[in-house]
Amino acid sequence: MTTLDTYIHAATRDNTRRSYQSAVRHFEVEWGGFLPATADSLARYLVDHAKSLSINTLKQRLAALAQWHIDQGFPDPTKAPVVRKVLRGIQALHPAQEKRARPLQIEQLEQVTQSLDQTIAASVHAGHRPAQLRHTRDKALLLLGFWRGFRGDELTNLQVQYIKVVPGEGMTCFLPQTKGDRLGHGTTFKAPELAKLCPVTAYLDWISLAGITEGAVFRGVDRWGHVGESGLHINSLVPLLRSLFAGAGIAFAEQYSGHSLRRGFANWATSNDWDIKTLMEYVGWKNVQSAMRYVDGADPFGKDRIGRALSTVTPQLPDTER
Structure with missing residues (x-):
């Protein structure tokens, strides 16, 4: 590795590099895609994993593939309209609630x-x-x-x-x-x-x-x-x-x-x-x-606030009892 390569390598966090390498490997080896990729092949890749991978994971995979194309001097196919539309369609048809870690009290x-x-x-x-x-x-x-x-x-x-x-x-x-x-x-x-x-x-x-x-x-x-x-x-x-x-x-x-x-x-x-x-x-x-995203409300269900409000409500008597 030359001195230039050393500085280029240091510009990216190791965690990001491992994540991107894994994403490229998944597209190329496990799915059988070819690099450089076309917009149509990326759209098919998204469709094939629409039900098995979360939308955030798919976005991360696209970011990795986009970076690969940029690094290699190729046009970025992830910006193509068909890829963006397929991603929006997956998000609409397969909505998923964000998973959050259980906080340690x-x-x-x-x-x-x-x-x-x-x-x-x-x-x-x-x-x-x-x-x-x-x-x-x-x-x-x-x-x-x-x-x-x-x-x-x-x-x-x-x-x-x-x-x-x-x-x-x-x-x-x-x-x-x-x-x-x-x-x-x-x-x-x-x-x-x-x-x-x-x-x-x-x-x-x-x-x-x-x-x-x-x-x-x-x-x-x-x-x-x-x-x-x-x-x-x-x-x-x-x-x-x-x-x-x-x-x-x-x-x-x-x-x-x-x-x-x-x-x-x-x-x-x-x-x-x-x-x-x-x-x-x-x-x-x-x-x-x-x-x-990391903070839970002190009263997440609103139980205390609503309960206090209800306790101050004066019950109204029927007209026949007035």
Whole structure:
């Protein structure tokens, strides 16, 4: 790879690159399409997957195929009217409600943390270093992910050399690339030091125990207690979280995902009187629509508001009783 190729490669987030490569492979290998593609072949591809793939997945596949054509110097067939019309038709005939991750509540966060503390203590007592390492890592990942409202890829991309701890205050985490950072300037996030459920203490416990001084923060640990050189793969995060939740006795553990920490924090913040502007600045959302997707109303069914209103209504007597 030349120096030019290195810089071009660095311009795209690894998560985006993997997603686009998967989409192109699905079109070309699994479906049997040919690249460069025609607008008609893309329309047929959409039709063949209209019932099996969500509209968001189809849009992501088109974005990947559009980028492939642009990168290779070919006209973009995804902009053709027939492709756009087919996509709108699929959306009209196969409407789907957006699936949202179940938010991790603060009580559940405390429950999982207490479970991990007990497991860590038992591992230390038994002299089982691999288990001690894994559960110390998991505690740091859980608390930092929640209190920072991190996405899964942001957690797995954290690097020790970009993290600074200010004793008694908190920590700053610099990420050279994030989803919302279109200009590539990098983003700095801050996490507070807390009296309980502290992400800073958990982070320091983990890197001290693992002896990590640079590179990925969260890494795999093998059965002999060897800490890996590379970071956890993004695909391992959801199974890891679900395993933690199930082990702590959290109901419906299989319904949680990497976004559960982010949604959980957003709901905790709004229930503690954070206004939407403060929440957006803290988490890093650029627009209100993105933020509101993660926030559940305090009274989602309107039961309390309607109930209070009904309780103030004075019943009207029939005319015969007046």
